[in-house]
Amino acid sequence: MALLRSIAISSNKTITLARSARSLTTATLPPLPYSYDALEPVISGEIMMLHHQKHHQTYVTNYNSALELLHTAMDKGDVSAVVGLQSAVKFNGGGHINHSIFWKNLRPVNAGGGEPPHKKLGWQIDTDFGSFNALISKMNAEGAALQGSGWVWLAFDKELKRLKVETTANQDPLVTKGATLVPLLGIDVWEHAYYLQYKNVKLEYLKNIWKIINWEYAGEVYEKEAQ
Amino acid sequence: MVLQLVMAPNWCGCGVASANSTKISTNAFKMSSNRFNFSKPYPGRAYRVTAYYSLTTPPYELDALEPYMSKRTVEIHWGKHHNEHVERLNKHLKTSAFYGHTLEEMVKATYNNGSPLVEFNDSSSVWSHDFFWESMQPNGGSMPKGGVLDQIEKDFGTFTNFKDEFTFAALSIFGPGWVWLYLKKNERKLAVAPTQNAISPLVWGDIPIIGLDMWEHAYYLDYKDDRSAYVNNFLDHLVSWHSVMVRMMRAEAFVNLGEPKIPVA
Numbered sequence: 190m191a192l193l194r195s196i197a198i199s200s201n202k203t204i205t206l207a208r209s210a211r212s213l214t215t216a217t218l219p220p221l222p223y224s225y226d227a228l229e230p231v232i233s234g235e236i237m238m239l240h241h242q243k244h245h246q247t248y249v250t251n252y253n254s255a256l257e258l259l260h261t262a263m264d265k266g267d268v269s270a271v272v273g274l275q276s277a278v279k280f281n282g283g284g285h286i287n288h289s290i291f292w293k294n295l296r297p298v299n300a301g302g303g304e305p306p307h308k309k310l311g312w313q314i315d316t317d318f319g320s321f322n323a324l325i326s327k328m329n330a331e332g333a334a335l336q337g338s339g340w341v342w343l344a345f346d347k348e349l350k351r352l353k354v355e356t357t358a359n360q361d362p363l364v365t366k367g368a369t370l371v372p373l374l375g376i377d378v379w380e381h382a383y384y385l386q387y388k389n390v391k392l393e394y395l396k397n398i399w400k401i402i403n404w405e406y407a408g409e410v411y412e413k414e415a416q
Numbered sequence: 417m418v419l420q421l422v423m424a425p426n427w428c429g430c431g432v433a434s435a436n437s438t439k440i441s442t443n444a445f446k447m448s449s450n451r452f453n454f455s456k457p458y459p460g461r462a463y464r465v466t467a468y469y470s471l472t473t474p475p476y477e478l479d480a481l482e483p484y485m486s487k488r489t490v491e492i493h494w495g496k497h498h499n500e501h502v503e504r505l506n507k508h509l510k511t512s513a514f515y516g517h518t519l520e521e522m523v524k525a526t527y528n529n530g531s532p533l534v535e536f537n538d539s540s541s542v543w544s545h546d547f548f549w550e551s552m553q554p555n556g557g558s559m560p561k562g563g564v565l566d567q568i569e570k571d572f573g574t575f576t577n578f579k580d581e582f583t584f585a586a587l588s589i590f591g592p593g594w595v596w597l598y599l600k601k602n603e604r605k606l607a608v609a610p611t612q613n614a615i616s617p618l619v620w621g622d623i624p625i626i627g628l629d630m631w632e633h634a635y636y637l638d639y640k641d642d643r644s645a646y647v648n649n650f651l652d653h654l655v656s657w658h659s660v661m662v663r664m665m666r667a668e669a670f671v672n673l674g675e676p677k678i679p680v681a
Binding site: 336 | 496497500536590613
């Protein structure tokens with residue numbers, strides 16, 4: 190959608206600002222790279238369907254609405270409205286970003302899900318955490334300890350050139366914890382991600398999810414950033 | 417030997433024997449029949465009485481809120497989530513400086529004006545969940561009467577306006593939180609507010625009147641992602657206007673609401 194605006198500000202001198210065409214690129218729900226029941230029995234088809242079609246879709250829809258409102262507010266020069274919309278943009282945009290990564294972080298067992306990382310990422314994990322199992326334990330502990338809703342991440346710090354386990358609250362994307370952090374792996378610990386199946390036993394969900402983690406994707410992202 | 421008295425605080429402040437409390441017989445308090453040996457500062461064994469919090473039982477059977485809140489949800493929400501907060505709170509209290517505070521005092525103090533201390537999350541969650549179970553009753557909902565209705569109409573215009581505001585606030589929360597009907601002490605009026613995570617109006621010094629848990633675990637098993645159905649059912653079928661009346665009566669001891677109309681004589 191291209192919008193042309195020109196704003197004339199009258200004062201002693203007449204200033205005409207021609208707003209160039211700004212197109213509003215809306216977000217769309219990415220398709221899942223596997224069927225809804227492909228991650229069973231670790232994550233049920235029912236959860237995957239709700240998670241993708243309802244929750245992620247809602248973030249996309251609400252992000253787009255917030256974006257439209259933001260666009261209008263920016264054009265009108267309504268600074269209060271622009272600032273007021275930031276939390277909606279952060280929450281819904283963050284939800285969209287995080288879930289888009291999450292679907293790629295998962296993989297059916299019969300397509301290689303759960304196979305531990307090899308090559309460079311494997312070595313980096315050993316260097317930074319001691320062992321693969323130590324990383325798993327740490328991520329599980331951080332995920333279990335998280336109060337409320339949020340995400341637990343395996344991050345690569347581009348500047349320090351090392352891996353890090355981080356958590357973010359609600360739908361805050363990883364970058365809110367550090368501009369140089371790149372997400373390799375994110376685990377959704379919002380209750381909607383596991384409740385229907387695991388109820389309150391979040392730790393069980395965390396222990397099981399490693400069976401369907403797509404380390405190949407994480408490895409690709411890592412190798413690209415570690416250049 | 418540590419004697420453990422189990423206190424069960426509920427909204428009235430009177431002790432209620434909870435499902436978990438153990439009865440302590442008076443024999444347990446009998447000290448040894450030997451005479452005190454005054455050369456020692458304490459008798460043969462030192463007794464230290466400690467008291468911790470216990471899980472208060474909802475004032476109805478666990479299936480009494482069906483079909484609007486299933487027995488399964490109440491069993492897990494109360495028996496697991498709420499219980500876990502109680503256990504974690506007690507664990508903190510073994511070493512905490514806030515041991516001995518009432519729950520309300522502890523919530524306010526550990527909120528620490530926005531930089532919450534480690535005990536805040538669990539103490540506030542215990543308080544809020546106790547409050548939540550008592551905000552509901554079987555065959556609840558419909559309309560309040562008398563003084564409560566008058567106050568709501570005074571502060572919201574109409575009862576429907578109140579319901580709309582409450583619902584809107586509930587659905588506006590980003591992430592886990594609660595929605596409250598509460599009494600603003602300074603303005604002497606009722607208001608609705610959403611809060612994040614475990615925060616309640618106690619932290620800013622106002623008086624909660626209704627609390628609805630909007631964490632996903634509160635509704636997900638029954639409603640999946642349909643939060644508005646959950647909130648509507650709460651307002652239409654579960655909210656205990658009787659509890660509201662009792663709470664407003666108590667609040668009138670602290671806030672001058674004008675002519676005492678709650679309850680209508």
